Amino acid sequence: MRRANLEKLKNAADKQQVQQHLNDSICSITTATTDVQKYWHSLKQCIQETTETMLGHQAPKKKQLWMTQHILDQMSEQRIYKNNNWEKYKEMQQKIREEIRKAKEKWMGEQYKQEKLDNWTNYIHKLFGAARTPAEKDQQVPEEALHILTSEVEYAIKTAKSGKACGPDTVHVELLKQLDIDNIRQLTNWYNQVYNSNNIPSDWLQSIFVAIPKKATSRKCKDYRLLSLMSHVLKVFLKVIQQRICCTCKNALKNTQFGFCKGLGTREAIFGLQILLQRCYEHQEEVYICFIDYEKAFDSVDHNRLATQLKQLGLDKNDINFIIALYWNQTAQLWYNNELTDPIPIQKGVRQGCPLSPILFNIYSEQIFDQTLADKNIGIKVNGQYINNIRYANDTALVADSEQDLQQILDEVAAEGQIWGLRINKKKTKVMKVSRTPSNTTIKLGNEKLEQVHRYKYLGGLIDDQLNHEVEIKSRIEQARQAITKWKTLLADRNLNTRLKLRTLKCYIWSILLYGVETWTLTTVTTKRLVAFEMWLYQRMLKIPWTAKITNAQVLQDMGTDRQLLKTIISRKCNYLGHIARNDHKYQLLQQILQGKIEGKKLPGRPKTTWLSNIKTWLQLTTAQTLHAVLDRDQYHREVAPAVSQH
Structure with a gap:
């Protein structure tokens, strides 16, 4: 009824x-x-x-949330045939059941999608929400402020990376690269209006978050990294600001910070730590290491403290005011399942994807280590100076020569980090002891004992507590072996030119294999393993079965090449030594670690193979002769050439 x-x-x-x-x-x-x-x-x-x-x-009321008006109408029509046409009634019943199934699936999918968006929105609100005080801009801007030059904008556009996703304004950087000099000059004039007035376009204040999983099994929001898609016109502008402030900011950093600094990278950080461990091991000095992992480090930067730091550095007031205006008014939307969330205010953190973020984070985090470790006589003593940390942005390794000293500096760094909003992740922070006499440690963070590990992947390189360098090389070989499966069809194609296949091999496989090769220490075993892997690659490219009886010489002849892998390794290691030795200012810390005096005594007998002993053996020189030869670039290259050609 x-x-x-x-x-x-x-x-x-x-x-x-x-x-x-x-x-x-x-x-x-x-x-x-x-x-x-x-x-x-x-x-x-x-x-x-x-x-x-x-x-x-x-109208009939929906008793179920998934019910649609179309289904209700069909059910009403079905009732007409109940006593009149049984066949028609059954036919409509079947259709209604199918409609109900589809409606349920659609409703549940929409509910799941909306629930996901709500979860992400709540997560971002919690992650970037903060009790931030109003921005305090410096009103005393000098009358003769440094205007942005056309050459600065032209350089920023030229060096901008192509192929990057556009921001909310849908402007691609490739189109900016098509501007002629007159239009670049016009763009520069507009940049100066924005720069001097701080009247920032609304599109610049908006960004789109894209969630990138940190690992294949990511399920929770915290297991994703939020990258910001920003306006490319803004990125060009920020590139100009970055070039202006980079020198001042770089001078404020200690030489133990290798992250996002010109001429420095993960290679230098890995090299510094590896050589320091080798030299201490050689002199029977114990080293205690704490590999710190911060929770959402880039997303935890306090804007008020950051603004204070920039003012203390003495940066141009226009630069500071623009950064403040940009960070205090920004919002973000999350792009998830082809939908955008509502705009969310961002009240802390630096945007991952912004040209300024790396340098701003370095300046911010530097205060933690400046307050706790500066002028502290704790760490590894090299040439009378103490080295107690090696950092690449937020990837930090604290080092000390005793468990008590490591516990002390860890407690101080953790406490100061809490003040600055950077919390240490206890589960991911690990401890290692590098010593000839292994033993357990009891390093704690708060009341929780930190896990002691025998191997740790630091910046992509494996650190072993017994300095077993074969572990790292075996790991790189296995990663290269897995990568070869993606290129197997192309590399084994007999219709392709062999020279082209070799170039492809070096570009896509060797780049994986030889990551951090400058920091490797080779032994007889690892050398043979690398040579065997190179021959295995060539055999796969020639489709030679493992049962075939064929000499390596014949394989090389068929490939039209000789052994290149070991030559490449020797050349890159030798050239890297010269690169470090001839740049006193940039690599002062690495030179100190490599050549400085370490306390302790060497054991009698045959020494363990070290990084420097590899080069001495290849060049057939003593330590003093090698370190003297690298200072003359041309003479050093003449020494290296025969060593490379012999392998």
């Missing part, structure tokens, strides 16, 4: 019309009749007619 639409009676105008119509209808019934049944029939007819005419029937 269909219910009348009584909701209309809640509306005053509709209610008055219903009353008027009903009362007029009832008045027309003659009251003279004494026939009770006849009167009742007339009264009922008046009420029913008023209901049909003035109110109508209420």
Whole structure:
């Protein structure tokens, strides 16, 4: 039985019309009749007619959230055939069941999608929300502020990376690269208006977050890295600002920071730590290391403290005011499942993908180590100076010569980090002891004991507590072996030119194999393993089965080449030594680690193979002769050439 639409009676105008119509209808019934049944029939007819005419029937209500009006209409139609046409009734029943299944699936998918978006929105609110005080801009901007030059903008556009996703304004950097000098000059004039007024375009204040999983099994929001898609026009502008402030900011950093500094990289950080461990091991000095992992380091930067740091550095006031205006008014939307969330205010953190973020984070985090480790006589003593940390941005390794000293500096760094909003992840922070006499450690963070490991992957390179360098080389070989499967079809194609296949091999396989090769220490075993792997690659390219009896000489002849892998390794290691030795200012810390005096005594007998002993053996020189030869670049290259050609 269909219910009348009584909701209309809640509306005053509709209610008055219903009353008027009903009362007029009832008045027309003659009251003279004494026939009770006849009167009742007339009264009922008046009420029913008023209901049909003035109110109508209420649409069927959905008892389930997934129910659709189309299904309800079909169910109403089905009832008509229940007693009249059984075949038609069954046919419609089957259709309705199929519609219900699809409606349920669609509704559940939408609910899941919306729930995911809500979870991400709440996560971002929690991650980037902070009790931030209003920005304090410096009102005393000098009258003769340094204007942005056309040459600066031209350089920023020229060096911008192509193939990057565009931001909310949908402007691609490739189109900016098509501007002629007159339009670049016009763009520069507009940049100066923005720079001097801090009237930032709204598109510059918006960014789009893209969630990138940190690992294949990522399930929770915290297991993703949020990259910011920003306006490329803004990126060009920020590139100009970066070039202006980089020298001042670089001078404020200690030489133990290798992250995002010109001429430095992960290779230098790995090299510094590896050589320091080798030299201490050689002199029977124990080394205790704590590999610190910060929780969402880039997303935890306090904007007020950052602004204070920039002012203390003495940067140009226009630069500071622009950075403040940009960071205090920014919002972000998350792109997830082809949908955008509502704009979310960003009240802390530096955007991953912004040209300024690396240098701003370095300046921010430097204060933690400056407050706790500067001028502290704790660490590894080299040439009378203490080295107690090696850093690449937020990837930090604390080093000390005793467990007590490491515990002390870890406690101080952790406490200062809490003040600055950088919390240490206890589960991912590890401890290692490098010593000839291995033993367990009891390093704690708070009340929780940190896990001691025998191997740790630091910046992509494996660190072993017994300095077993074969572990790292075997790991690189295995990664290269897995990569070869992606290129197997191309590299084994007999229709392709061999020279082209060799170039492809070096570009896509050797780049994986030889990551950090400058820091490797080769032994007889690892050398043979590398040579064997190179021959294995050539055999795969020639489709030679493992059962075939063929000499390596024949394989090389068929490939039209000789052994190149070992020559490449020797050349890169020797050239890297010269690169370090001839740049006193940039690599002062690495020179100190490589050549400085380490306390302790060497054991008698045959020494363990070291990084420097590799080069001495190849060049057939003593330590003093090698370190003297590298200072003359041309003479050193003449020494290296025969060593490379012999292998």
